[in-house]
Amino acid sequence: xxxxxxxKEIVEEILKLCRFDLIFSGDEDKIVSGSVEEVCGVLIGxxxxxxxxxxxxxxxxxxxxxxxxxxxxxHDLYNAYIDAQKEGKEVVGVFHSHPHGSPNPSPLDIKGxxxxxxxxxxxxxxxxxxxxxxKLNKIIELKIKIE
Amino acid sequence: xxxxKKIGSAGHTEVELPLDVAVLExxxxxxxxxxxxxxxxxxxxxxxxxxxDKLILIPRIVGG
Numbered sequence: 001x002x003x004x005x006x007x008k009e010i011v012e013e014i015l016k017l018c019r020f021d022l023i024f025s026g027d028e029d030k031i032v033s034g035s036v037e038e039v040c041g042v043l044i045g046x047x048x049x050x051x052x053x054x055x056x057x058x059x060x061x062x063x064x065x066x067x068x069x070x071x072x073x074x075h076d077l078y079n080a081y082i083d084a085q086k087e088g089k090e091v092v093g094v095f096h097s098h099p100h101g102s103p104n105p106s107p108l109d110i111k112g113x114x115x116x117x118x119x120x121x122x123x124x125x126x127x128x129x130x131x132x133x134x135k136l137n138k139i140i141e142l143k144i145k146i147e
Numbered sequence: 148x149x150x151x152k153k154i155g156s157a158g159h160t161e162v163e164l165p166l167d168v169a170v171l172e173x174x175x176x177x178x179x180x181x182x183x184x185x186x187x188x189x190x191x192x193x194x195x196x197x198x199x200d201k202l203i204l205i206p207r208i209v210g211g
Contacts, residue, residue: 038211064209072208074182081154081203082188091154094208108211115179116206 003143004119004129006054011127011146017041017059018097018123036099038062040070042080043093043119052092052119052131052142058083062096069108070096093119093131103128105139113139149196153204166198173202180207 015021018039040062045055060076072094081091094116098106103124105113113120113132119142120130129142149169153160153176164172173183174193184190186201196202 040210069209069211074205074207077154077208078182078184078188078203078205081205094210096210106211108209112208112210116208118208120210 002050002052002131002133002140003145004052004054004121005145005147007147010054010057014041014057014095014121014123014127017057018095020097020123037065037067038070038097038099039123040072040094040096042072042077042091043095043121044080044084044087044089045092046089047092054092054119054121055089056084057095060094067099091118093121093129095121095123098122098124101125105130110139149198150201151204152202154206166196169200169202170196173204176204176206180209181205182207 041057041059043054043057045053058080061073062070063073064071084091101124103122103126105120105122109120113130117132122128127144129144130139131142133140148163149166150163151169151172170193173196176183177193182190182205184203184205186203191202
């Protein structure tokens, strides 16, 4: 099963960028409060056999400037790509916040996950990760391993 | 031949295509709202694509 490996500091950085707070409490980690507009960014790291390793995040401008939508600035995406290349890494995914709480993908997210093939990290009341499985021809939720 | 690299698609897709096929691929990408740049980041129009170009296809990433 595919999983996402991500360091706790990176998770905390994402939550800070999204203006969310995470209460680490064992199995019931919950994220509380949030920003008004959706916040988005790019995830940089490595694709391994059964694992996506997220090593770095870059905030990107949400050119949709909306509490219900995000659109990553192509300029920011390009810069993230160049930075990743310089370090021998890849753009492995994107993250965005759901200020209204649900960590599940919206219909537009589903379209984006399928269309881009990228890891899609959603920050709502919880942190969830999704990607498109070509073999199964469907969106799958990935296990997040926080180290 | 034109070298195209598309960001995304579960690992970046890299292909070398004949000029006419590459132009069609780029046109399709632009219609989906993506942008196309040269390796140095400069944007390029469809009409400017030439043999031996190396292009990066950056997808439009939208969600909700």
